[in-house]
Amino acid sequence: MNSLYRWPLRLASLAACLLFWQLAATARLDLGLLTFTYVPTPSAVLDAAWQLLHSSQLLAHLGSSLGRVFAGYLSAAVIGVLLGLAIGRSKWAEDSLLPPLEVLRPIPAVAWIPLAILMFPSSELSMVFITFTGALFPILLNTIHGVEGVDPRLIASARSLGAGRLAILREVILPGAAPSIVTGLAIGMGTSWFCLVTAEMISGQFGIGYYTWESYTIQNYPNIVVGMLLIGLLGMASSGLVKRLGGLATPWYRSGAQR
Amino acid sequence: MSVYERAPEPGRIDGRQLSIRLGQGREAFEAVQALDFAVEPGEFVCILGPSGCGKSTLLGALAGHLRPAGGSLLVDNAPVAGPSPERGMVFQHHTLLPWRSVLDNVAFGLKMQGIGKAERRRQAAEMLRLVGLQDFATRWPNQLSGGMQQRAEIARVLINRPRLLLMDEPFGALDAQTRSRMQELLLDIWTRIRTTVVFVTHDIDEALFLADRILVMSPRPGRFIEDLRLDFPRPRNASLLTSPGFVHLKRHCLELLRHEEGRELPRLTPLGLPTTEHPPLRIAL
Numbered sequence: 001m002n003s004l005y006r007w008p009l010r011l012a013s014l015a016a017c018l019l020f021w022q023l024a025a026t027a028r029l030d031l032g033l034l035t036f037t038y039v040p041t042p043s044a045v046l047d048a049a050w051q052l053l054h055s056s057q058l059l060a061h062l063g064s065s066l067g068r069v070f071a072g073y074l075s076a077a078v079i080g081v082l083l084g085l086a087i088g089r090s091k092w093a094e095d096s097l098l099p100p101l102e103v104l105r106p107i108p109a110v111a112w113i114p115l116a117i118l119m120f121p122s123s124e125l126s127m128v129f130i131t132f133t134g135a136l137f138p139i140l141l142n143t144i145h146g147v148e149g150v151d152p153r154l155i156a157s158a159r160s161l162g163a164g165r166l167a168i169l170r171e172v173i174l175p176g177a178a179p180s181i182v183t184g185l186a187i188g189m190g191t192s193w194f195c196l197v198t199a200e201m202i203s204g205q206f207g208i209g210y211y212t213w214e215s216y217t218i219q220n221y222p223n224i225v226v227g228m229l230l231i232g233l234l235g236m237a238s239s240g241l242v243k244r245l246g247g248l249a250t251p252w253y254r255s256g257a258q259r
Numbered sequence: 260m261s262v263y264e265r266a267p268e269p270g271r272i273d274g275r276q277l278s279i280r281l282g283q284g285r286e287a288f289e290a291v292q293a294l295d296f297a298v299e300p301g302e303f304v305c306i307l308g309p310s311g312c313g314k315s316t317l318l319g320a321l322a323g324h325l326r327p328a329g330g331s332l333l334v335d336n337a338p339v340a341g342p343s344p345e346r347g348m349v350f351q352h353h354t355l356l357p358w359r360s361v362l363d364n365v366a367f368g369l370k371m372q373g374i375g376k377a378e379r380r381r382q383a384a385e386m387l388r389l390v391g392l393q394d395f396a397t398r399w400p401n402q403l404s405g406g407m408q409q410r411a412e413i414a415r416v417l418i419n420r421p422r423l424l425l426m427d428e429p430f431g432a433l434d435a436q437t438r439s440r441m442q443e444l445l446l447d448i449w450t451r452i453r454t455t456v457v458f459v460t461h462d463i464d465e466a467l468f469l470a471d472r473i474l475v476m477s478p479r480p481g482r483f484i485e486d487l488r489l490d491f492p493r494p495r496n497a498s499l500l501t502s503p504g505f506v507h508l509k510r511h512c513l514e515l516l517r518h519e520e521g522r523e524l525p526r527l528t529p530l531g532l533p534t535t536e537h538p539p540l541r542i543a544l
Contacts, residue, residue, distance in 0.1 A: 152534065154354050156322075156324050156348075156529075156530055157348060157354035158367070159341075159342040160342040160343070160416075161347075161367050161415070161416070162343070162344040162368055162419065163371050164371075171367070175356070176358075178358070252357050252401070
């Protein structure tokens with residue numbers, strides 16, 4: 001537990017940021033290029049958060065956002081890992097599948113909104129699709145990277161011990177790529193949350209992203225910050241959860257001094 | 260039934276005009292050229308030669324990882340077609356699966372045969388006892404020392420009762436003390452599980468200590484320049500290393516390898532040319 005003595009500094013750093021924010025916002029600090037004139041103070045944000053906490057809407061907002069993020073994320077995880085395994089293992093799959101994916105990869109989530117509305121029957125599905133595009137590429141590329149990084153000697157020696165194609169995939173490739181896949185899943189969780197506000201610009205009613213965007217259009221600035229912080233916290237918590245689960249799934253990766 | 264009783268039938272090797280090419284296009288070269296040789300069932304053969312001479316390439320072809328470009332390579336009168344558990348391979352650095360315990364690594368071959376968990380673990384535990392690793396069954400491979408990793412690797416290969424045991428400088432990365440203990444352990448195991456052994460090394464002492472027969476190889480293209488039969492009595496121990504007969508043969512081997520000095524060649528591996536390339540960097544977002 002040698003990390004215990006590092007907590008005071010970490011908490012002090014967070015407190016210092018909050019203090020700076022409070023001072024800058026109450027003093028309406030104007031640095032020319034950057035101005036805090038319209039930034040709500042932390043205490044105003046706290047008030048807004050308190051109100052949201054006591055309103056009946058919080059659960060509805062949380063529920064719909066969590067549902068969308070997890071539906072998009074889970075489908076991205078399944079499709080990303082499967083495509084990644086295929087592309088990493090086969091030159092043919094790489095040449096036939098990777099080029100179109102590389103074209104789609106740099107397209108930002110916002111740019112998908114019109115097409116997502118046109119392509120899917122319900123706005124709910126379009127929103128899930130946008131969180132899906134956010135999570136897919138980190139998962140896909142990290143899986144490919146992990147598969148390509150598996151030591152060819154391990155594959156050769158498994159073949160010598162009688163492993164067929166499927167057994168090699170299950171016993172060697174998948175666990176060999178697992179640490180990299182876990183990294184991709186953790187990054188993908190974060191990027192899926194990034195896309196939430198974008199996705200919920202389509203929404204007419206609920207969702208934390210919707211709440212944030214709605215607060216902007218009605219100029220309720222403290223609520224914007226509440227929404228931003230909620231997304232940050234939920235993203236951090238779910239990435240942490242994925243990392244923790246990934247750690248449990250790859251116990252050999254932490255133990256032992258050398259690789 | 261004890262693991263020792265189900266002794267394998269040792270395999271016989273015949274190479275006729277065997278050539279193996281490595282590399283592609285203009286860079287291609289013959290790593291071994293027109294080899295004619297035969298290894299009797301149950302023989303312990305060392306292939307001795309300088310780094311890069313093609314001895315590991317020959318081993319890779321015997322294991323089925325490399326395809327001959329010309330001639331034929333027969334094991335028990337059947338051409339080698341791809342890797343098989345009948346031809347067990349031990350690499351210079353262990354290839355234990357990092358995500359399996361030592362016990363499950365040793366049991367891997369039995370799992371591939373579809374043997375149930377309890378039975379394969381029982382046999383693997385017995386195999387671990389044979390190599391002296393019974394107390395390390397539940398460890399991860401990277402928690403073992405280099406010598407222990409190689410012992411686990413040997414146990415994992417032997418559990419398949421291979422007709423051939425192919426070893427590519429298996430003790431080359433170990434310190435001198437551990438190496439000589441591993442050599443004695445290997446000979447001890449070989450008295451209990453008789454199989455044909457092809458052992459590649461560039462260490463003259465090691466070859467003389469272990470082998471019934473030494474094939475000396477010269478590089479580029481690799482070919483055999485000497486076929487030495489050793490009749491030092493078994494069981495052998497460290498005192499053999501200083502006996503007059505041993506020193507005499509060692510001088511002979513040194514002479515044979517001397518005129519190869521000054522030619523530094525890159526090390527070849529049983530999987531072909533060494534891969535210095537890293538996998539392509541992917542931007543992960």
